[in-house]
Amino acid sequence: MYFPSCTLLLFLILTTQHFIPSHSENCNPDDKKALLQIKQQFGNPTKLSSWDPTTDCCNSTWLGVDCDNFTPTYRVIDLDLSDLDLPKPVSIPPSITNLSSLSLLFLTRIPNLVGPIPQSISKLNNLRYLSITQTNISGEIPEILSQIKTLVTITLSNNKLTGPLPATLSTIPSLAGIAFEGNQLTGTIPESYGSFPKLFTGLLLSRNRLSGKIPASLGKLNLADVWLSQNAFEGDASMFFKSNISTLTILLAKNSFSFDIGKVGLSKDLNALDLRNNKIYGVLPEGLSNLRFLHKLNVSYNNLCGQIPQLRFDETCYAHNKCLCGSPLPACKI
Ligand SMILES: *[C@@H]1O[C@H](CO)[C@@H](O)[C@H](O)[C@H]1NC(C)=O
Numbered sequence: 339m340y341f342p343s344c345t346l347l348l349f350l351i352l353t354t355q356h357f358i359p360s361h362s363e364n365c366n367p368d369d370k371k372a373l374l375q376i377k378q379q380f381g382n383p384t385k386l387s388s389w390d391p392t393t394d395c396c397n398s399t400w401l402g403v404d405c406d407n408f409t410p411t412y413r414v415i416d417l418d419l420s421d422l423d424l425p426k427p428v429s430i431p432p433s434i435t436n437l438s439s440l441s442l443l444f445l446t447r448i449p450n451l452v453g454p455i456p457q458s459i460s461k462l463n464n465l466r467y468l469s470i471t472q473t474n475i476s477g478e479i480p481e482i483l484s485q486i487k488t489l490v491t492i493t494l495s496n497n498k499l500t501g502p503l504p505a506t507l508s509t510i511p512s513l514a515g516i517a518f519e520g521n522q523l524t525g526t527i528p529e530s531y532g533s534f535p536k537l538f539t540g541l542l543l544s545r546n547r548l549s550g551k552i553p554a555s556l557g558k559l560n561l562a563d564v565w566l567s568q569n570a571f572e573g574d575a576s577m578f579f580k581s582n583i584s585t586l587t588i589l590l591a592k593n594s595f596s597f598d599i600g601k602v603g604l605s606k607d608l609n610a611l612d613l614r615n616n617k618i619y620g621v622l623p624e625g626l627s628n629l630r631f632l633h634k635l636n637v638s639y640n641n642l643c644g645q646i647p648q649l650r651f652d653e654t655c656y657a658h659n660k661c662l663c664g665s666p667l668p669a670c671k672i
């Protein structure tokens with residue numbers, strides 16, 4: 339094998355650099371090909387006119403495209419597209435799964451994006467942030483997402499997704515949160531969700547058709563945000579109330595939860611607690627008045643009783659309970 343001397347190597351580098359044409363581009367040719375296919379599969383929307391085949395896809399002129407400029411590879415790592423006015427309904431472009439270095443995929447507010455999430459999405463084995471929101475995509479959330487071991491957040495809010503919560507998502511080792519609000523998901527929260535990894539903090543499932551009891555195993559999680567409002571959940575939700583972790587929001591409104599609120603722990607960081615329209619009973623914990631960041635509280639339409647702690651919320655936040663009393667409701671009868 340022939341090894342060039344240092345001088346020769348330097349000479350080669352200098353001369354090749356000299357001949358680099360002024361229009362040279364960093365964009366990886368496979369990525370560029372995939373992007374141009376994506377544009378075509380979207381029906382060439384006017385918003386993507388900056389995706390010009392004669393220019394460099396990595397020089398910040400291609401809308402929503404970002405490359406990894408810290409390495410010499412210049413692979414497309416972010417694709418962030420929003421408010422695309424597609425000429426006709428189309429499915430998620432299959433060529434997206436050819437952007438093999440993709441770390442972030444955001445598709446936001448695309449009304450004409452329809453059909454299911456393709457199984458081939460599992461080919462994106464560097465994907466960390468997946469977000470498809472406010473589109474008309476339908477079908478089930480694919481179990482196969484759990485094969486993407488790099489995923490950190492999965493956001494699929496405000497679409498037309500149906501079917502169950504995939505039980506295997508809890509096997510994704512770096513998953514920090516799932517946000518599936520505003521779909522038509524059915525079934526219960528899988529027992530396996532109690533074994534999400536340590537850094538899992540966001541369980542956002544409001545406005546679906548989920549039902550049944552919350553598995554007690556979820557008490558093992560350190561959730562910062564629990565959003566379960568507007569489903570058909572029932573039974574106990576006290577496992578979400580813990581004094582020794584940092585919980586910011588607990589939104590359980592409009593379900594059939596039934597548990598004793600008087601016995602729960604309270605995170606000192608709690609800033610929103612929405613329990614309205616459930617069957618929650620007991621006395622409101624005194625500790626609520628010590629929560630410095632609590633700016634939203636609504637416990638109306640439950641079966642609560644007893645003295646309201648000293649707080650600054652209006653009477654609509656306490657109305658329609660069994661026997662809550664004291665300011666801002668009428669005084670308690672002793
Ligand atoms: C990107 O490439 C196009 C075409 O080569 C060029 O006109 C434009 O100036 C470049 N922009 C940047 C920011 O380099």
Ligand SMILES: *[C@@H]1O[C@H](CO)[C@@H](O)[C@H](O)[C@H]1NC(C)=O
Nearest residue numbers: 368372375432433434435436
């Ligand atoms: C993805 O890449 C493969 C290999 O480069 C190619 O054969 C295929 O047509 C591409 N698929 C799509 C959907 O672009």
Ligand SMILES: *[C@@H]1O[C@H](CO)[C@@H](O)[C@H](O)[C@H]1NC(C)=O
Nearest residue numbers: 448449450472473474496497
């Ligand atoms: C779904 O499609 C309908 C009809 O095109 C449209 O009015 C609606 O805004 C779409 N929904 C979303 C979330 O984009």
Ligand SMILES: *[C@@H]1O[C@H](CO)[C@@H](O)[C@H](O)[C@H]1NC(C)=O
Nearest residue numbers: 558559560580581582583584
């Ligand atoms: C919080 O307290 C519970 C019960 O006392 C305990 O099992 C859990 O490990 C504690 N969590 C943290 C993060 O300290």
Ligand SMILES: *[C@@H]1O[C@H](CO)[C@@H](O)[C@H](O)[C@H]1NC(C)=O
Nearest residue numbers: 614615636638639652654655
């Ligand atoms: C509390 O919830 C009730 C019932 O949904 C609602 O009527 C009321 O406006 C809410 N209060 C506040 C301050 O949001």
